[in-house]
Amino acid sequence: MQVITCDVVVVGGGGSGLRAAIAIAESDPKLTVALVSKVVPMRSHTVAAEGGAAGVIRGDDSLDNHFNDTVSGGDWLCDQDAVQYFVEHCVEELVQLEHWGCPWSRKDDGNINVRFFGGMTVQRTWFAADKSGFHILHTLFQTSIKYPGIQRYDEYFVADLILEDGRVRGVLAIEVATGEIVLFEAKAVILGTGGAGRVYRQNTNAGIVTGDGMGLAYRHGAKLRDMEFVQYHPTCLPGSGILMTEGCRGEGGILTNKDGYRYLQDYALGPLDPWPRPKAMELGPRDRLSQAFWHEDQKGNTFQTPLGSAVNLDLRHLGEKKILERLPLITEAARVFAGVDPVTDPIPVRPAVHYTMGGIYANMTETEVPGLFAAGECSSVGIHGANRLGSNSLVEIIVFGKVAGERAAAYARTVKDGSSAGVRQQAEESASRLLALLKNDKGERVAKLRDEMGDAMEAGVGIYRQASGMKTAIDKIAELRARYRAGIALDDHSRSFNTEWLTTIELGFMLEVAEAMAHSAYNRKESRGAHVRLDEYKTRDDEHFLQHSLATYTGEGPPAISYQPVTITKSQPRTRSYGGAGKQAVMT
């Protein structure tokens, strides 16, 4: 087995991984960094983010505003110390990206321009047209090239973590092109592996967003926190789930039902006027908008497309010029993927899974496993609570990516060099398990289990939940895990570029992550943020559930669920309201 030795392994070439790698190189150029990613970094899912990134720069805005929007948006399940750190560091990181070349959209005088985003009181979203994630990712990737300390391992799939004496010692990876198994020995490991949206059938996520990092950490004793909170994005194309950014509504787009009626006014998000105004109607938070869709669907107010029911996202009144200038990607995507020209016709949209609020529990990116750090969507550092605000995660990945890099560098300096026979031994054993998967030719197809998992999660742990449905999902996932253990039959047993093999390994992670989600949801007997129940737990219950859920891996059985207090510093839980009621709530 090939062994590569370095100080820090960064798993993930998305925004969080790249930012972490750069932070290590800047804090100590002598440290060696292996940047390991299953795709070439600029293919990472950050590339698909459209809308933008939050940072307070307007005179009529304040850090307190950003703090309050984030904490109330998260339905008070945010750790407020983490949110405070976060809002204080957003602008610095966004400016840093600008200094590295990121083409943020500008005002005529050359200053940065900001736009509205759902759930935000003031315009504070920095954007690069509607390709914000694309520009952030390419800027970070291209900048990373200038640091000789960062050694890239593009298209290496990390399949296992190696721990010894309770601390992390490295990762085991498959070089995709050759199928060779490689051990990276390191003093510290940072996971920047992204979310897990692919455990659901209809989602806005890229194919690679399969929760690998969550699964890796979970299997090795790190806890998964707040996994029941899965965000649906209200405006996606039916079938493919391709996202029509919230920026559409930030620019003034409206949602209407089959009768052309702006139905959000019926769901405590109105009144209509004045419009557009922050945190109301189409600029309400995602969970409320997705729920309103569900009710409209129940009432028969949606219309049918070949790929499911839908409502209208109407941009026409913005005019061709503004549509093309501010929303070029959306215009193209609607034209190509839905066959609709937003200049002349409304776009059919429906909710799809978009974001995993939960993740690997990490205190300022430090997980409970010494030497293991997590940042970005795979982590739960505590800023999103029960519902993430749009445009907070693109800043999260850079703010906490940097923290992870700095902390991992500091940690690595305290750890002595030296490999051990135990580490090699473990790597060999793990490698033979991987090769056993590769050789197997009896059992079911990987796509079959994957699709059954996606359907089960959608049916049982979707926009609305109830005990019986969640129980069905729990049983189904347990059954799927048993079938997975019984064997996935591969057609392809070759070593080189075997994506069927990699997909099978990913499915293993996804099933465990899905199970953590379903059990965390079942046990949260209240409604909060993105977790909304239709049974007897329709309301928020601060007395019992103003707590983070923690899922602990127990092997073949279901996860053990426990709870942990939420850190509250200055914002006591209040009712979370938007629209007209929201204004009052803020004033009182």
Next chain:
Amino acid sequence: MTAETNTRTIEIDVLRYDPDSGAPPRYQTYTVPFQHDTSVLVGLQYIKDHLDGTLTFRWSCRMAICGSCGTMINGIPQLSCHTFLRDYWPKKLRIDPLEHFPIIKDLAIDQTDFLNKLDSVKPYLIPKQEKPLSEGAYLQTPKQMEQYYNYSQCINCLLCYAACPQYGLTPTFTGPAALALLHRYNADSRDVGWTARSDVLNSEDGVWRCTLVGYCSEVCPKNVDPAHAINQNKVNSTLDYFGVLKLLSTVGLGK
């Protein structure tokens, strides 16, 4: 609407190559059901999921932004997620790996050469002097941004390399996307790195290797227009030769 929901079937010939077997490349035909909005990528996924798990190709975003899924579709370099089966039916279509690159397996090509070229053009901002973060962002007017904006849209999909006959003949040619990226930074009002990049630009394998075929810009899915970037730099390269660019830049007219 009925035509759109109807499921039809189409035949797809795909180039197969397995490096482990040592057998020469061959075509294999698959029959795939499709609807109005089925992309070529979704067709390939159907094959992988249901018919033949050995078929190998790259993809990720499925929305034409990650640059993973470039292939030759009926001989034309295209993103498979952005090309639709309806446009080929009732004829067959043929899918090959991107031209001019070594094949790893089936449709997956080796992109190492391109990644090395990206490194070579110093694709990062080289400012006159580092500005502390506390001083905030640089000013850049929308007009200044326009100078480079198009060239910053490249998704590194490599379609232009597959289209470029020069790259096919002389693989050392830096090539369209990397040169467009070089120009993206040179044309940025915040950057002064053009001297650091001029070696690559002016070398034998830089802009002068280009013979103005322009097919790169034609196939580019993001309207980057690498051919235009290269051409502009032929002018710059000539001026550079005569030292004019240096002179202009000292009086602030270089951009």
